[in-house]
Amino acid sequence: MxxxxxxxxxxxxxxxxxxxxxxxxxxxxxxxxxxxxxxxxxxxxxxxxxxxxxxxxxxxxxxxxLDHVKNDVELVKKEEISPLVEDEGKFINYPVFHFDESRKFEQYIIEIKPGGSIKSEPHLMGTEEFVTAFDGEVVINVAGRDFKLSDKDSIHFRSDTTHSYRNDGDQPVTLHMTIYYN
The missing domain is CATH 1.10.260.40 (lambda repressor-like DNA-binding domains)
Structure with a gap:
């Protein structure tokens, strides 16, 4: 759909x-x-x-x-996900596992092409993000502080504050993101 x-x-x-x-x-x-x-x-x-x-x-x-019907087992194929695209196609968000009240989190795969970025408004109070970078590098700014992640580096932060993602490098970066709603 x-x-x-x-x-x-x-x-x-x-x-x-x-x-x-x-x-x-x-x-x-x-x-x-x-x-x-x-x-x-x-x-x-x-x-x-x-x-x-x-x-x-x-x-x-x-x-x-973005939620859809839930099953006991859910296989998600990337080609079946309708991505959300920002920054003229340089920031692509694939919502993989949607929020479920019983588990309190959602997961995404994010692809950021060179020069791509997005600024995120603060999420709900108590919300946290868990992010791991794969291939390439990303700079994540949390409340005015920059954190640089390279391949297989991870970061956890409260996302109820302004935060952003940007790829200053010359190759795409892929991120795995879990957003936890406390």
Whole structure:
């Protein structure tokens, strides 16, 4: 299923479950009512930043908006994932395992091409990220401090503060990321 339609269905269901109007969601998230309407109808491909604004404003996990039917065993093939693309295709986010209330985390594979970057707004209070780099190097800035990761280096940090990822190198970097909601 197309990621836009999944986001549309989930956003509408969450909004209706919380008994919120589009106006109320706009005030909570900082995303315009017209953009929210387009997202809910599946007419636009929302950016990662917009999905995070909606998730934070509604106090839900990022992947609550990307969730799909769960099975006892879930095999995820990369080619079957609808990636979220930012920075003119230089930052690609593959949501692998979506948030589940019973396990409190979600996992991603991130690919950042040379020169690619993304700035992330603070996540929900108490949220933590666990990141491991593979191939290449990445600079992760957490609350104004830069941390450089090379192949198989890992970092853990509270992500309820501003943080960013950038690839200053000349080769792509792949990251494995787990976001834990405390």
């Amino acid at each position: 197309d990621v836009n339609l999944i986001v549309a269905e989930n956003f509408k269901a969450i909004r209706e479950n919380k008994k919120l109007s589009l106006d109320q969601v706009a005030k909570l998230t900082g995303v315009s009512k017209s953009m929210l309407g387009q997202i809910e109808r599946g007419e636009v491909n929302p950016t990662i930043a917009v999905v995070w604004k909606i998730a934070n404003g509604l106090k839900i996990s990022f992947t609550s908006l």
